[in-house]
Amino acid sequence: MFLYVIFIVIFILLALLYLVFKIISPKCVELQGSHVLITGGSSGIGKALAIEAVKQGANVTIIARNEKKLEDAKKEIESHIKDRAIQRVFTTSVDITKDADIVKEAVNKAEKELGPITILINNAGSAVAGRFEETSSQQFQRMIELNFLGSVNVTKAAIKGMKENNGGRIVFISSQAGQVGVFGYTAYSASKFALRGFAESLQMEVKPYNIYVTMAFPPDTDTPGLAEENKSKPRETILISDTVGLFSPSDVAKSVFTDAMNGKFLSYVGMDGWLLCTLSSGMSPATSVVDLLQQIFTMGICRFVCQFYLFHFDRIIGKCKREKDSKMKSS
Numbered sequence: 127m128f129l130y131v132i133f134i135v136i137f138i139l140l141a142l143l144y145l146v147f148k149i150i151s152p153k154c155v156e157l158q159g160s161h162v163l164i165t166g167g168s169s170g171i172g173k174a175l176a177i178e179a180v181k182q183g184a185n186v187t188i189i190a191r192n193e194k195k196l197e198d199a200k201k202e203i204e205s206h207i208k209d210r211a212i213q214r215v216f217t218t219s220v221d222i223t224k225d226a227d228i229v230k231e232a233v234n235k236a237e238k239e240l241g242p243i244t245i246l247i248n249n250a251g252s253a254v255a256g257r258f259e260e261t262s263s264q265q266f267q268r269m270i271e272l273n274f275l276g277s278v279n280v281t282k283a284a285i286k287g288m289k290e291n292n293g294g295r296i297v298f299i300s301s302q303a304g305q306v307g308v309f310g311y312t313a314y315s316a317s318k319f320a321l322r323g324f325a326e327s328l329q330m331e332v333k334p335y336n337i338y339v340t341m342a343f344p345p346d347t348d349t350p351g352l353a354e355e356n357k358s359k360p361r362e363t364i365l366i367s368d369t370v371g372l373f374s375p376s377d378v379a380k381s382v383f384t385d386a387m388n389g390k391f392l393s394y395v396g397m398d399g400w401l402l403c404t405l406s407s408g409m410s411p412a413t414s415v416v417d418l419l420q421q422i423f424t425m426g427i428c429r430f431v432c433q434f435y436l437f438h439f440d441r442i443i444g445k446c447k448r449e450k451d452s453k454m455k456s457s
């Protein structure tokens with residue numbers, strides 16, 4: 127009898143939780159005719175996000191520095207447009223790490239061209255990979271300026287319009303290295319972890335304005351940016367990254383887009399992405415009752431499973447060090 131009562135009470139509590147979430151959770155945004163602004167939209171994940179946006183009927187602004195790359199990307203994105211009569215792609219060349227006023231000017235110009243921003247995607251970024259003592263202070267500074275402060279600049283420029291418009295979505299493209307510190311990523315991981323604190327604080331501030339923030343944590347994705355990063359990657363970092371595998375920009379873009387439209391705070395791709403998001407959900411905003419319950423019940427087991435990943439990474443690092451030591455002895 128006692129167990130029966132407990133079961134009924136738990137059931138009623140879960141049903142209440144579900145109803146509360148149904149009422150307070152963000153509604154899916156309509157993309158048809160909306161304006162999606164993407165930084166770093168001329169290459170890799172950013173370009174795939176822009177293609178996904180136009181396929182769903184949105185107007186798109188892409189921001190990057192290199193004008194030729196912007197023009198080429200514009201043509202490619204336009205070839206995926208759903209309705210050529212009404213949709214447009216606008217490009218603007220600006221370095222998001224420079225003067226905040228210049229960034230604001232570029233965002234205002236985009237708003238004038240394509241209307242208020244519905245979804246802002248802070249995607250522009252890059253990675254340096256190298257052992258800590260081989261990573262220069264300038265490289266640390268560059269990572270913070272581009273991956274963190276660049277996103278702050280663009281978000282600052284767009285937030286006023288979003289508040290006036292009473293709604294929108296802001297996406298930050300972090301990385302799985304923004305959830306777990308990885309060998310060789312002291313500078314990159316630090317810059318991506320910084321985004322998380324910023325995004326959680328910002329979400330609390332902008333929720334009353336019907337603005338929802340999404341933190342996306344892509345795994346390794348087959349882009350020109352990754353190819354560049356691979357040139358300087360320590361062997362340990364390569365072997366650790368191989369554990370997760372390589373994803374296509376379009377798969378990553380589809381998943382980020384769906385999550386952003388639905389106002390989900392944590393966005394992941396693949397099984398390892400799910401594991402890391404569950405484990406690092408912490409005090410992040412709960413935007414879905416299903417995700418919340420799953421996190422409550424599986425966080426412990428995910429911590430247990432991830433410990434085996436850490437053992438594996440330590441073994442890789444130990445093996446590489448032994449190989450290096452014996453090479454040095456024999457030379």
Ligand SMILES: NC(=O)c1ccc[n+]([C@@H]2O[C@H](COP(=O)([O-])OP(=O)(O)OC[C@H]3O[C@@H](n4cnc5c(N)ncnc54)[C@H](OP(=O)(O)O)[C@@H]3O)[C@@H](O)[C@H]2O)c1
Binds near residue numbers: 170191348350
């Ligand atoms: N690829 C991966 O494996 C992977 C995994 C996890 C997370 N990510 C993250 O996903 C994002 C995109 O990565 P990706 O691999 O697609 O990079 P990518 O192919 O190198 O593209 C980077 C884009 O950002 C632009 N950009 C770079 N610096 C800029 C600046 N100062 N101002 C304005 N635009 C700038 C680039 O154009 P210009 O050079 O012309 O400015 C380009 O359009 C990054 O934040 C990255 O950290 C990537």
